[in-house]
Amino acid sequence: MTKSKKIFLTLFVIFMLIMLWIGYDISRRTTFPGSKGNLKERISTDTETEKKQ
Numbered sequence: 740m741t742k743s744k745k746i747f748l749t750l751f752v753i754f755m756l757i758m759l760w761i762g763y764d765i766s767r768r769t770t771f772p773g774s775k776g777n778l779k780e781r782i783s784t785d786t787e788t789e790k791k792q
Contacts, residue, residue: 740748
């Protein structure tokens with residue numbers, strides 16, 4: 740393997756590890772929208788503009 744291929748492979752592995760780490764971090768901080776259930780604010784028939792009037 741030539742020196743340039745080794746450098747490319749090393750940079751590719753580092754890049755992929757960073758991308759996997761970012762994806763894991765984002766997925767830990769967010770929740771799936773369907774798992775929240777029905778909140779009172781979502782199922783209420785009144786909207787914010789109707790309440791103000």
